[in-house]
Every structure is written in structure tokens, then in C-alpha cells.
Amino acid sequence: MLVNSSQPSKAYTPKKGHATPKxxxxxxxxxxxxxxxxxxxxxxxxxxxxxxxxxxxxxxxxxxxxxxxxxxxxxxxxxxxxxxxEGDPRYLLERDKGPERAFVRDLVDSGRYLNTMVMPFALILLILLTIATRYPTVSPILSLTSMVIMLIFFIEAVILGRKAHRLVKEKFPNTTERGTSIGFYAFGRASQPRRWRTPKPRVKVGDQVA
Structure with missing residues (x-):
């Protein structure tokens, strides 16, 4: 059986045509x-x-x-x-670039979410767990309560992520953004207190953006 030598092997890697920058x-x-x-x-x-x-x-x-x-x-x-x-594209991080990401930011900023309390809750939980080590009878109740609250945070994050993905697909039918990427981006935005978000919110709570 003859092998066509003009065909490159599967292991062949074409040259980039330029040197790797320092x-x-x-x-x-x-x-x-x-x-x-x-x-x-x-x-x-x-x-x-x-x-x-x-x-x-x-x-x-x-x-x-x-x-x-x-x-x-x-x-x-x-x-x-x-x-x-201010959302100037020249200064945005890669994670924040693109019209889809800008739309997700507006979508999150226009609503109220329990996930905004994730960081304060984590701090309070850390303090309570430290105190609970001195009171063993309280520890099981505190652990159960914490698990319930975290489950609520998780459910809301899933709902928000799916909603953001669905609306992005409707507004940008030709988008190449993946659903998981959009979902995590929406959750990350929602889990930050409003005043800490960057880029800063440009819509008010209650505004219609969808």
C-alpha cells in the first residue's frame, strides 16, 4: 500500500510564522x-x-x-x-468585554437577589461557627440552618444563570457565548454588593432591560 508523502502526519504542527513574543x-x-x-x-x-x-x-x-x-x-x-x-471597552477586563456581557450586567443590576448577601453571610457564618465550638448543642442547629441558606443561594443562582442565558440567546441569536459562561458571569455579578461592582451599574433596580 502506497502512502502519500505529500500529506502531513497527524502529529505535524504547522509553524506560526512568527517568533513567540517575550x-x-x-x-x-x-x-x-x-x-x-x-x-x-x-x-x-x-x-x-x-x-x-x-x-x-x-x-x-x-x-x-x-x-x-x-x-x-x-x-x-x-x-x-x-x-x-464607566464600561469603556479600552479598559475592560476580558471577562467583561462584549455586548452580551454588558446586557447580563444590566440584567443583574436591574434586579434584587439574595445572592448579594453571599459574602456578608459567609463572614457571619464564620463568626457563628467559631462561637458554636464552645456550645456543642447549638452547632447542629447552626449547621442545618447554614445548609438551608446555602441551598437557597444555589437555587437562585441556577435560576438566574438559566434566565440570563435564555435572554442572551433571544437578544443575540448568533452569540458564541456558552450557557455556563453566561450563568457564572451573572452569578458572579449578583453575588457582589451593588456598590462594589465593576463596571458600575448603569441601570436602576426595577428598570426593564430584557
């Missing part, structure tokens, strides 16, 4: 998380530049330069955080 170059790439908070040059380049500048300046000038650089860095961080809070 880590610092990848981090400085436009759109990456690090690029929003770090200067364009690498650490070694920036260090060399600082040494050259320091050698060419007086002590007072260098002190003023460092103060100005620190203020500029702070301003960049504030601008990035402000852009993220």
Missing part, C-alpha cells in the same frame, strides 16, 4: 491588563533611562522628577479605573 513584550501589548498600568518600555529600559536622567539632573530636579512621575502614574491608574467603572 513575556514583557506580551504584557506591554495594547489591550492587555498590564498595558493599562505600566509604561511602554521594559523594566531594564526604564531603569537605564532613570539612571541617565538622574545623572543629568541636580538633586532638587531629580526629586521633582520623581514626584511628577509618581503623580502621572497615579493619574493613569485613576483614568484606567474610571474607564473600567
Amino acid at each position: 513575556r514583557n513584550a506580551a504584557q506591554r501589548k495594547e489591550g492587555s491588563f498590564e498595558a493599562r498600568f505600566t509604561p511602554a518600555e521594559s523594566y531594564s529600559e526604564a531603569r537605564k533611562k532613570r539612571k541617565e536622567l538622574k545623572a543629568s539632573m541636580s538633586k532638587e530636579e531629580w526629586k521633582q522628577y520623581k514626584a511628577d512621575a509618581k503623580a502621572a502614574q497615579k493619574a493613569r491608574r485613576q483614568a484606567a479605573q474610571r474607564g473600567m467603572d
Whole structure:
């Protein structure tokens, strides 16, 4: 039996056509998380530049330069955080990008959910469990109550996730977002207190977004 040598084997991996970028170059790439908070040059380049500048300046000038650089860095961080809070696509994390994610955020922000109390409940539960170790008779009751509350949180999260997926499919028929991804995103948003959410809510509780 003849084998066609022109056909590549299954183990063959085609070349990418370009060299793999170094880590610092990848981090400085436009759109990456690090690029929003770090200067364009690498650490070694920036260090060399600082040494050259320091050698060419007086002590007072260098002190003023460092103060100005620190203020500029702070301003960049504030601008990035402000852009993220406002939902500016240039500053959003990958998990928050896309019209589907924006729609899910509005959907969650327009409602009230028990899952918003997940973090406060976890803190209270930790305190109560610590106290319950001193009172063994109370521990079973506390454990049962905690399990019931966590079950309620779970049921609500499942309902919210399915609802978010269904509405996303209706609004964006050609979406490539998976149901589990949308569901977890909706749950993650709902489990955060409203004032801690980023991007910040742009709809009020009770608004119609679907």
C-alpha cells in the first residue's frame, strides 16, 4: 500500500510564522491588563533611562522628577479605573468585554437577589461557627440552618444563570457565548454588593432591560 508523502502526519504542527513574543513584550501589548498600568518600555529600559536622567539632573530636579512621575502614574491608574467603572471597552477586563456581557450586567443590576448577601453571610457564618465550638448543642442547629441558606443561594443562582442565558440567546441569536459562561458571569455579578461592582451599574433596580 502506497502512502502519500505529500500529506502531513497527524502529529505535524504547522509553524506560526512568527517568533513567540517575550513575556514583557506580551504584557506591554495594547489591550492587555498590564498595558493599562505600566509604561511602554521594559523594566531594564526604564531603569537605564532613570539612571541617565538622574545623572543629568541636580538633586532638587531629580526629586521633582520623581514626584511628577509618581503623580502621572497615579493619574493613569485613576483614568484606567474610571474607564473600567464607566464600561469603556479600552479598559475592560476580558471577562467583561462584549455586548452580551454588558446586557447580563444590566440584567443583574436591574434586579434584587439574595445572592448579594453571599459574602456578608459567609463572614457571619464564620463568626457563628467559631462561637458554636464552645456550645456543642447549638452547632447542629447552626449547621442545618447554614445548609438551608446555602441551598437557597444555589437555587437562585441556577435560576438566574438559566434566565440570563435564555435572554442572551433571544437578544443575540448568533452569540458564541456558552450557557455556563453566561450563568457564572451573572452569578458572579449578583453575588457582589451593588456598590462594589465593576463596571458600575448603569441601570436602576426595577428598570426593564430584557
